[in-house]
Amino acid sequence: MTAVTTRGRRLPLVLRNPAFGRTWIAQLLTQAAGRMFQVGAVWWLVGFAGGERRGLESGLFLTVSTLPAVAFAPVIARVVARYARRTVLASAAAVAGTVAVPAALWSYTDTLPMAAVYAVGLVLASCQAVFDPCLTTSVPELVEDADIEAATGFELSTQSLAGIGGGLLGPLAVDAGGLTAAMAACAAAYLLAALLVVSTRFPHAATSAGADGGTDDAGDERRTLRRVLSGLPFIRRVLLCFAAANLFTTAVYVVMPLYTRGVLHSTGSTVAALETALGVGSLIGSLTGARVPGRPVAVGSACLALMALALGLPGLVTGHVPALGSMAVAGWCAGVIGVRFVALFQRLVPASDKPGFFAVMQALLGATFPVSSLVFGTLGDHLTARTLCLAQGAGLVPVALALWWLGGRAEPAGRRTSDGDAAAHLAPAGERS
Numbered sequence: 001m002t003a004v005t006t007r008g009r010r011l012p013l014v015l016r017n018p019a020f021g022r023t024w025i026a027q028l029l030t031q032a033a034g035r036m037f038q039v040g041a042v043w044w045l046v047g048f049a050g051g052e053r054r055g056l057e058s059g060l061f062l063t064v065s066t067l068p069a070v071a072f073a074p075v076i077a078r079v080v081a082r083y084a085r086r087t088v089l090a091s092a093a094a095v096a097g098t099v100a101v102p103a104a105l106w107s108y109t110d111t112l113p114m115a116a117v118y119a120v121g122l123v124l125a126s127c128q129a130v131f132d133p134c135l136t137t138s139v140p141e142l143v144e145d146a147d148i149e150a151a152t153g154f155e156l157s158t159q160s161l162a163g164i165g166g167g168l169l170g171p172l173a174v175d176a177g178g179l180t181a182a183m184a185a186c187a188a189a190y191l192l193a194a195l196l197v198v199s200t201r202f203p204h205a206a207t208s209a210g211a212d213g214g215t216d217d218a219g220d221e222r223r224t225l226r227r228v229l230s231g232l233p234f235i236r237r238v239l240l241c242f243a244a245a246n247l248f249t250t251a252v253y254v255v256m257p258l259y260t261r262g263v264l265h266s267t268g269s270t271v272a273a274l275e276t277a278l279g280v281g282s283l284i285g286s287l288t289g290a291r292v293p294g295r296p297v298a299v300g301s302a303c304l305a306l307m308a309l310a311l312g313l314p315g316l317v318t319g320h321v322p323a324l325g326s327m328a329v330a331g332w333c334a335g336v337i338g339v340r341f342v343a344l345f346q347r348l349v350p351a352s353d354k355p356g357f358f359a360v361m362q363a364l365l366g367a368t369f370p371v372s373s374l375v376f377g378t379l380g381d382h383l384t385a386r387t388l389c390l391a392q393g394a395g396l397v398p399v400a401l402a403l404w405w406l407g408g409r410a411e412p413a414g415r416r417t418s419d420g421d422a423a424a425h426l427a428p429a430g431e432r433s
Contacts, residue, residue, distance in 0.1 A: 013143065013150045020142040020151060022200045023089070026193035027135050027158045028165075030093050033100075033189035034128045035166025036173070038065055038253070039275055040182035041117055043171040043268050046257040048178075049114075057114075059254055059377015064118045066250075066369035068126035073363030076130050085138040089131055090197040096127035097190030104183035112179060124186070133358040139346070141202040152343045153286055159338075161283055163331070167275020171268030234406070235348070238297075238341065239364050241403045245304055247368040248395035249334065251376040252278070252311065252327075255392065259385035263318055270320065274327050281328035285335020296340040297403060303333035304400035312393020315386040 014021035038061075045058045069076075080088060103120045106112060136155065143151045173181040260270045292299050310329040313322055349357045376388055 013147055013154055017143055017147070019200050019203055020154075022196045023135065023138070023142060024154055024158065026089065026093065026196040026200075027131065027155065028161055029189040029193040029196075030096065030128060030131050031158055031162035032165040032169075033096070033186040033193075034124050035162045036170040036182055036189075037100075037121065037124055037166075037186045038062065038170070039167050039271070040170030040174045040179065041121060042253065042257055043271050044174045044179050044182075046261055047268060048174070053381055055254070055258060055377045055380030056374075057377075058257065059373045059375075059380070061118060061121055062253060062373035062377070063370040065121040065125040066366055066373065068122065069129035069132075069366040070363045070370065072126065072129060073360055076133060077360065079130065080134045080137055085134055085141060086197060086200065086202055088134045089138070090194050092127040092131040092134070093190050093194035093197060096124050097187050097194060099123045100183050100187035100190060104180055104187055107178070107180040107183060117179070120183070127190075129362070133362050136342075136358045137354045138202065148346055149290065149343045152346055153290060153339050159282065159286075161279065163279030163282060164276050165279075167279055168272045170275070171271040175268040235345065237406050238300075238403070239361060241399055241406065242337070242341075243364050243368050244402075245396060245399045246365055247372045248392045248399075249307065249311070249330070250369045251372045251388070251392055252330070254373055254376045254380060255385060255388045256327075258380045259314060259323065259389065262385045263314075264320060264323070266320075273320075274323060277324045277327035278331040281331025281333075282335040282338075283331075285332040285337075286339050287335075289336035289339030290343070292336055292340070296344055297406060299340055300337050301400050301404035303337050304396055304403060307333040308393045308396035308400060310393075311396065312390050315389030315393070318386065 014024050041061055042058045045061060046054045099120060103112070103116070106116070139148060139151045139155065169185065170182055173185060256274050257271055260266050260274065264270055289299075294302075307330050310326040310333070313326040345357070345361070346354075376391075379388060379391075
């Protein structure tokens with residue numbers, strides 16, 4: 001009996017917990033589909049449909065694709081808190097698939113207008129903006145408390161796997177069959193994800209609902225969230241640091257296609273390779289982040305500094321190998337940061353406040369993505385891609401220093417805080433009270 005239990009515990013969480021495994025696959029499918037459409041559409045604009053303003057047009061598309069998580073955050077928080085999470089997840093995937101099917105058929109029979117491409121991107125991004133925080137909130141309904149960190153690692157690794165799969169297939173599908181092929185694959189992935197979620201039972205849903213307190217009052221939810229964030233000043237400052245970092249890191253999705261076309265003079269296969277390197281690095285970072293020694297703030301600031309070097313390297317040394325290496329390192333840093341801090345937030349934020357917190361977190365971190373896409377896309381029509389790479393690296397340096405300084409300020413609070421502030425979890429074990 002003990003041997004059997006031990007072997008069961010050695011199995012990956014997605015295998016020994018079928019409910020979490022199916023939901024995780026559903027998230028993988030939806031994020032891969034969304035990433036495939038985004039990367040494929042950007043390459044379609046840069047390499048095929050875009051004119052002299054291809055940088056601006058691709059930046060506008062990414063801006064539209066990232067607005068929902070920011071603009072609809074309050075609505076998303078209320079939806080996730082009020083309705084059964086399985087229903088929300090299945091509905092979001094089903095709506096995305098239902099929209100992608102006719103769009104693919106339209107693209108097959110006629111040239112899809114630019115406005116229609118933007119509209120499809122907006123709808124798919126809106127569905128994903130609901131799906132992601134809802135699944136993050138659903139983790140305690142799917143796994144035991146002891147498995148929360150492992151579940152968080154798997155959940156974050158989904159973004160890496162989605163980056164690998166979607167980033168690889170998007171440009172290749174566009175090169176092979178135009179935007180039609182990319183949208184058809186997206187539709188199939190979304191509909192399959194909806195079926196997986198519908199067929200899954202959330203074993204701890206009742207317990208989690210009881211912990212949430214069952215409140216449906218939106219005003220109470222927002223008031224509670226403000227109270228929680230006011231009591232966790234470290235979390236607020238960390239989120240602001242990472243939002244500032246995203247202004248430069250997320251620009252990579254605009255810069256990569258421009259760099260491929262303008263510096264490497266290559267095709268969609270190179271864009272796919274760069275996206276794959278970024279995704280593989282992020283996946284490795286998600287799986288190994290918990291093993292990186294040091295306090296979260298020290299690890300985070302070091303990773304931001306390393307990411308600055310990685311993103312700036314292609315601006316100094318051109319070629320396929322330096323570009324692939326820089327993407328892999330940048331992805332690893334992002335994966336490590338995600339695991340360390342999201343796991344910390346999972347344990348610090350009360351269960352009743354998680355729907356609002358993770359929706360607001362997604363909105364805050366994503367708020368700079370539209371700005372980044374638009375700014376770097378516009379600059380891409382006037383500056384070389386190498387200059388944009390250097391700008392990314394230089395912009396991350398002060399953010400890394402700010403996070404390191406923030407950790408230094410948090411340490412003394414860690415010795416005297418007793419209300420659950422994140423600072424108490426940042427001081428070395430010997431300094432915690």
